[in-house]
Amino acid sequence: MSQFKIQNSKFKIKVALIFNFAFLILNSFCFAQQNKIEDAPQMADTFRSEGKIYVVVLVLSIVFVCLATYLIIIDRKLKKLEDKVK
Amino acid sequence: MHPNLNTSNIIALLKKEFLLEFRQKTSLASILLYVLSIVFISFLSFKSGIKPDVWGALFWLVLFFAGINAASKSFFTESKARGIYNYTLYHPTEFVISKIIYNIVLLWVVCLCSVLTFGWMIGFPVQNVLLFILTLLLGSAALGGSLTLMSCISSKTGNSYSVMSLLSMPVCIPVMLLSLRLTKNAIDGLDWSVSYKYMGGLFIIDVIIISLSLFLFRYLWKE
Amino acid sequence: MKHWWWKIAAIALVLFSITMGFIGNVPRLDILNETIRNLYFHVPLWFAMLTQMGISWFFALRYLNGYNIKYDILSSRAAYVGGMFALPGIITGSVWATYTWGKPWVADDPKLQGVMAAMLVYFVYYLLRALIPDAQTKARISAVYNIFAFIMTFVFIMIYPRLAPNSLHPGNGGNPAFGRYDMDNSMRMVFYPACMGWILMSVWLLTILNRMKKLQYKLDNHESI
Numbered sequence: 001m002s003q004f005k006i007q008n009s010k011f012k013i014k015v016a017l018i019f020n021f022a023f024l025i026l027n028s029f030c031f032a033q034q035n036k037i038e039d040a041p042q043m044a045d046t047f048r049s050e051g052k053i054y055v056v057v058l059v060l061s062i063v064f065v066c067l068a069t070y071l072i073i074i075d076r077k078l079k080k081l082e083d084k085v086k
Numbered sequence: 087m088h089p090n091l092n093t094s095n096i097i098a099l100l101k102k103e104f105l106l107e108f109r110q111k112t113s114l115a116s117i118l119l120y121v122l123s124i125v126f127i128s129f130l131s132f133k134s135g136i137k138p139d140v141w142g143a144l145f146w147l148v149l150f151f152a153g154i155n156a157a158s159k160s161f162f163t164e165s166k167a168r169g170i171y172n173y174t175l176y177h178p179t180e181f182v183i184s185k186i187i188y189n190i191v192l193l194w195v196v197c198l199c200s201v202l203t204f205g206w207m208i209g210f211p212v213q214n215v216l217l218f219i220l221t222l223l224l225g226s227a228a229l230g231g232s233l234t235l236m237s238c239i240s241s242k243t244g245n246s247y248s249v250m251s252l253l254s255m256p257v258c259i260p261v262m263l264l265s266l267r268l269t270k271n272a273i274d275g276l277d278w279s280v281s282y283k284y285m286g287g288l289f290i291i292d293v294i295i296i297s298l299s300l301f302l303f304r305y306l307w308k309e
Numbered sequence: 310m311k312h313w314w315w316k317i318a319a320i321a322l323v324l325f326s327i328t329m330g331f332i333g334n335v336p337r338l339d340i341l342n343e344t345i346r347n348l349y350f351h352v353p354l355w356f357a358m359l360t361q362m363g364i365s366w367f368f369a370l371r372y373l374n375g376y377n378i379k380y381d382i383l384s385s386r387a388a389y390v391g392g393m394f395a396l397p398g399i400i401t402g403s404v405w406a407t408y409t410w411g412k413p414w415v416a417d418d419p420k421l422q423g424v425m426a427a428m429l430v431y432f433v434y435y436l437l438r439a440l441i442p443d444a445q446t447k448a449r450i451s452a453v454y455n456i457f458a459f460i461m462t463f464v465f466i467m468i469y470p471r472l473a474p475n476s477l478h479p480g481n482g483g484n485p486a487f488g489r490y491d492m493d494n495s496m497r498m499v500f501y502p503a504c505m506g507w508i509l510m511s512v513w514l515l516t517i518l519n520r521m522k523k524l525q526y527k528l529d530n531h532e533s534i
Contacts, residue, residue, distance in 0.1 A: 044343050057331045061324055068320045071513065075316070078520055085527055235457060242450050243440045252436065256429035257458050260465040263422065264472075287472050294464060302453045305373050 091177045099176065099184035117156050118199050124148050125203045138211040142269040145204060146262055150229065151251070152196045157189050157233035158250045161241035173307065182234065182303035186296065190230035197222045213275030221272060224288045225265035231295040232257050238306050264288045316513050322506025329499045336493050347405050349499055353507035354398035360508050361391030361515065362427070366459045369452040379534045381448035382526065384455060385438060386518040390511055392431040399428060423466040430458040
């Protein structure tokens, strides 16, 4: 029982260490990324982070789907007409 | 069916074309007059003198429209009855070869006349003359080949000159651009090595145009 | 619903390109900035146009080999669809160029010149078809013009960019179509499906126009083709 406890605490420490380490790496990576962003050409980062880009995608998709549906309807109507003439 | 392809027929057709040209003289004279008046007008409009690259552009534009003028006559003068007569007598390829050769020679004459008029009125800024002459020969061969086919097409629409120039414009853009670039090289007196690839391109276009014209003409002739 | 799968695929591919085109990652480049995403919407139009041009050219040849009016209908419809894709292509190109190259029309770019030549060929082809009243003559003459002009345009698009040194388009002086765009792999994953989708859409439009014209022909001439 006590052995298990010791093992458990060791495990906890290991996990904490790993997390800490990972966080450090991630952190430095993020900072590096940020530095890069400052140097790099400007992009619409704020717009993107606010999540508004999904609205644009949604609108464009709806426009396109409507047009495509209309095309499908035309296609089916044409098919009916062809059958009639035949 | 058509009679077989025959070189003597081509020569006979060519002889006919040139004989007609010499008898009538009107078509060549009208082209020369056209070139002269255009060059005179441009001389008047560019009073302060023409820059060398503008010279090249102007030269090829004059040549292009003079070429359209010249080649558009090659099928309109043929009457329907004579067309049928030719159809029974000659192979379409013989016919088109003679027309193409005639048009190319005509364009070369037009080239010569434009060079003379340009040199006389505006000036002759070309430094590499041999390159310029080669460009003229190759470029007007390409123009002659495509204009022959286009004039045959436009004669089928019954609507003469305007359709002809519209039809030939997009087809001749590659030829014109390559020739313009070569002319610019000749004017600037650049080294030959710069111009080799453009010469090659122009030559390939020449071959493509003439072989296409030979291949496609038989489909136009069928009535 | 037998032949519907590729139409659905076309819609799905274009939808995918719209979604990933905005959400996906793109390289950060000077001048281009976010406009690099135009690549997913502008360039596929050209691929669709070139496909239609090829179809039109191929069936013009088929028509001359046997004079079957069926092929003339297909060839001319493909030319119409091609022009329909070329027009937005040239307009979007102009808009894009205004904000990146500073001018709506850059004079000395071989790709623009080639594209303009193709547009002119299309318009003259339509004019030629409108001018000749008789159906068979129209088909024959326009097929000849089609073959000649499109070969010239193709030669121009393929040869001239290799010769001319100064193109603003990517892949300078090299391969005129593919070549190295400033694309990374994540962009390619969107770009190729987008091209595929728009090509399929153009083919779909072509089949609809073709069937319509055939139907009209059937009604006008009381004969089946």
